[in-house]
Amino acid sequence: MxxxxxxxxxxxxxxxxxxxxxxxxxxxxxxxYLRPVYREKIAPCKNACPVGNDIPRILSLVSEGRYEDAWRLFRETSPLPGVCGRVCYHPCESFCNRKNFDEALSIASLERFVADACFDLEDRIPERPKRSEKIAIVGSGPAGLTCAYFLAKDGYAVTVFEAASQPGGMLRLGIPPYRLPREVLDREIELIARWGVEFRTNTKIGQDISIEKLWEQHDAVFIATGAHRGRALNIPGEELAIQGLEFLKAVNVGKTIALGKQVLIIGGGNTAMDCARTALRLGAQPVVVYRRTRDEMPAIAEEIEEAEHEGVQFEFLAAPVALRRLNGKLEVQCIRMQLGEPDASGRRRPVPIPGSDFIMRADAVLKAVGEEPELSFLSEHVETSEGIVIERAHGILERAGIFIGGDAQTGPSTVAQAMRSGKETAQAIKSFLRGERKPKPKKLEEALRVNFSYFVHQPRVPMPHMPVAERITNFSETKRAISSERARAEAQRCFSCGVxxxxxxxxxxxxxxxxxxxxxxxxxxxxxxxxxxxxxxxxxxxxxxxxxxxx
Amino acid sequence: MKNFTLPSEELMGSGHLGCQGCGGALAMRYALKAAGDNTIVVIPACCWTIIAGPFPYTSLKVPVLHTAFETAAVAASGVRAALDIQGNTETTVLAWAGDGGTFDIGLQSLSGAAERNENIIYICYDNEAYMNTGIQRSGATPYLAWTTTTPEKTPKAEPKKDIMAIMIAHRIPYAATATIAHPDDFIRKVQKAKSIYGTKFLHVLAPCPPGWKAPSEWAVKLSRLAVQTRVFPLYEVEDGERYILNEPKEDRALPVSEYLKLQGRFSHLTEKDIQAIQDLIDKRWQRLMRQVRESS
Structure with a gap:
């Protein structure tokens, strides 16, 4: 001009x-010489979420009291908000920018709140073209369910094969109901079924149906059988100990198990914590025996805290070396450990102290030292290492239309990681069926710079818990829901980073x-x-x- | 969710000649939003003489009278008298001067106008030196700051002149401080000034990124820190007596080093220098607190 x-x-x-x-x-x-551009960025919470829940937008809806819209937004990225709101290890909260200001948002309790508030809602299932391709999913745990949901949403014919009598996998068999009430799980599986997913229960692969047959009858197969085989202690008298996961499965399907009063649990992972807290509810006095210290325990920190809170005892730096039966009791010979140099996992390696043996007595011993996948139905076709299909074999299988995911691929991990795997596999299967290359994940810029000047300090909403005395007598949920007012107030704390x-x-x-x-x-x-x-x-x-x- | 509720009317146009991140430009934008379009602005020699644009152009959508360095208050008094004689009591007369034209060169005419209680709003946008002529020290330059006339080896040895105390001593009906980091507070004060008859004085801290040797994007941040560190507390004084504290409300202030360390004009300071500045600020704060307490 x-x-x-x-x-x-x-x-x-x-x-x-x-x-x-x-x-x-x-x-x-x-x-x-510098140009300002509006470029929305991914919030660190969303970036950390294994299933990619759009947390800032969801919380913004919650803050306005728009719970139904929030629930529908959850279901865009995850079929299991009610489950995740309870059992997810919520990496979103560890990355929340607000933790550098006062306290991280209580994202998990808000997810649970939304799922509970919308318990009776149904997905709006649009008319969509039915696709001819048939997909078999083996296993109905978090990986299988998530994969089934995203494929069915796209119109594929999905059949889920489950060895147990009800779908849910580890969510039903491994996770005790005091952490995940069954009506929540049942409801979310029901909603997945509404999309046309067929569940075939009591059908174990390699026994009731072979992998070859599945492969012949379907255009793609997803193996999401989890990691169910408990690892051995490799000590004399091992057979006297019960596999922790088998114990949990039995209790979780309603069987009566008499453990006695004194129960030792060997191990420091999530299965060990679940075993201890379950045993507690059956009237036992559980003691967790772990070869390192509390700091090295692989269990989710919150689970350890809950176990301690409920009165579970811990014997750290101790490892069993032999089991014997003596006068109707079990005698566990243990050795004292000390921490040495860090090992491959980065944790300090436990080293036995010579001559430090001691005896612990128990009515029952549960071993929970890890699980591994059980893929014998595949093993004549592919190489495995410690039960896990080795990387090279994956490519060969995928080119044939067989995908492996969840714990079956990685060994025991978390519900959310299994869901991520299920979701990614759904995408991989779609690409496979359409003859396309797998889409490369997009690198997104994270919103890490928050101008704290525009926010006021506001404490995080506390999670209400049932009193311990009440908790340990039954299997009802230990965490209580937060109120609608508190949920809105908590959601209003969200910085809405990058949005x-x-x-x-x-x-x-x-x-x-x-x-x-x-x-x-x-x-x-x-x-x-x-x-x-x-x-x-x-x-x-x-x-x-x-x-x-x-x- | 809005953090501020600014009037949407835009009376300062784009294309003005302020530097990147000019605090004075932002101050003018807020002042005119608050004063409204029925305003005459009187500008003596200062950055805004340049910023407004050269003859025959202007970046303000209200009438502007450019006047000599020492005459902001008296020229504004004249404009007021001319309007009054026409029976126009609605139009706001806004004298808009820098720190040089207020603290130093225009002080006697400002004092005269205040003594006569002329019905004007006088806003001093203070960037703490003669900036557009090349960053020479003024009476508003803070203690130990670098300017081109107070180089690093002999930084300014005198503390900043307390212009608020001078104006309050005139017992004018309204005097207040404001910054560009607190637009709502700024606008409220201009609107309040508009509603009062007599001489109203606003002292506005307006960071100058080139003169303060700071990145332009920190213009607002520096103003905010000036308040949080109590370097520049936000307060109002009615009738030279009633003190009202606005910000900072916190009992604990940030150390002044948080403010100083972001500016190149203070980069030569030693720990001892910083402590001396801190002591000065603490002393002034205690005096202000006493004044607030005594008037409540």
Whole structure:
């Protein structure tokens, strides 16, 4: 734009210096070497979520009391919000930016709250083209269920084969009901079935149906059989100990198990914690025997705390070396350990102290030193190592349309990781059936810069628990739901990192009035923006990026 | 969720000549939003003489009278008198001067106007030196700061002049401090000034990124830190007597080093220097607290 007024002679000028036009011709945008751009970023919580739940948007809906919309948004990325709100190890909370300000958001309790508040809701199932391809999923744990859900949503015909009499896998057999009430699990499986997923229970692969047959009858097969084979202690008298997972399975399907009063649990993982707390509820006085210290325990920290809280005892730096039966009791010969150099897992290796043997007595011993996948139905076709299919064999299997995921692929991991695997496999199967390459995961920029000046300290909502005395007499859920008011207040604590919520700060602080508001969004007028960067600095949630101007 | 509730009317246009991150430009934008379009602005020599644009252009959508360095308050008094004689009591007359034109060169005419209780709003946007002529020290330059006339080896040896105390001593009906980091507070104060008859004085801290040797994106952050460290507390004084504290409300302040360390003009300071500045700030804060307590 040219200067609007040009005087060609003195006579054209006004008698005194008076401004006759504005400065709009002066395009100060040419001064700029940094360009502010609205670029929403992924919140660290969402980036850490194995299934990619859109946590900032969900919490924003919760803060407005829009629970149904929040629930539907959960179901875009996960078929199991009620389950995850209870049993997920919530890595989202460990990455929450708010932890550097006061305390992380209580995301798990909000997920549970939303799932509970929307317990009776149904998915809206749209009319969609049915696809002809048939997919078999072996195993109905979190990996199998998640894979089935995403394939069925896309119109594929999915059949899930389950060895047990009811679907759910480890969610039903491994996780005790005091952590995951069965009506929650039943409801979410029911909703998956509504999408047309067929469940064939009491059908064990390698026994009731062979992998070859499944492969012939389907266009793709997903093996998500989990990791169910308990590892051995490899000590004399081992047969006197009960496999922890088998004990949990028996209790979880309603069998009566008499353990006696004194129960020793060998191991420090999640199975060990579940065994101890279950034994406690059956009237025993459980003692967890672990060869390292509390700091090295692989169990989720919260589970350890709960176990301690409920009165489970711990014997650290002790390992069993032999089991004997003596006068109707079990005698466990243990040796004292000390911590040595770190091993491959990064934890300090336990080293036995010679001559430090001691005896512990018990009515029952549960061993929970890890599980591994049981893939004998496959083993004549592929190489395995410690029960896990080796990496090279995966490629060969996948080219044939056989996919392995969840704990069956990795060994025991978490519910959320299994779900991630199920979700990724659903995508891989779609690509396989369409003859496409697997899509490469997109690298997203994380929102890590929060301007704390725009937030006020607000403590995290406490999670209500049932009193311990009441808890240990039964299997009802230990954690209680938070109230609607508390849920909204907690959700309002969310910084909404990387997501613009129309706070106006960029518009407010522009020294050049070069930002316009348009229906809750903003536009930079690059004709005038000088690139000072104040908008990016004052954006509370890292939505604006400054990028270098190209010459 | 809005953090601020600013009037949407935009009376400062784009294309002005303020530097990147100009605190003075942002201050003008807020002041005019609060004062409204029925305002005449009187600008003596200062950055804004340049920022507004050269003859025959202007970046403000209200009338501007450019006037000589020492005459902001008296020229504004004249404009007021001319309006009054026309029976126009609605139009706001806003004198808009920098720290040089207020603390130093325009002080006598400002004192005169205040003594006569002229019905004007006088806003001093303080960037703590003569910035557009090349960063020379002014009476508003803080203790031990670098400027081109107070180089690092001999930084400014005198503390900043207490302009608020001078104005309060005139017992004008309203005096207040404001910053660009607190736009709602700023706008409320201008609106309050508009509703009061007589001389109203606003002292606005307006960071100058080039003169303070700080990145332009920190203009607002520096203002905020100035308040949080009590370098520049936000307060109001009615009738030269009643003190009202606005910010910071916290009992504990951030150490002044948090504010100083972001600015190149303070990069030569030693630990001892910083402590000396801290002592000065603590002393002034205690005096302000006493004044607030005594007037409540």
């Amino acid at each position: 040219k200067k609007p007024i040009v005087f060609t002679s003195e006579r054209e000028m006004p008698p005194m210096a008076v401004s006759l036009a504005d400065m709009g011709h002066n395009r100060t945008g040419s001064w700029r 613009c919520n129309s706070c106006d700060n960029c518009w407010v602080f522009c020294p050049d009035a070069a930002i316009t508001r348009i229906d809750g969004t903003y536009e930079v007028n690059y004709d005038f923006c000088k690139g000072c960067g104040v908008c990016a600095e004052e954006c509370p949630r890292n939505v604006i990026s400054l990028v270098e101007e190209e010459l």
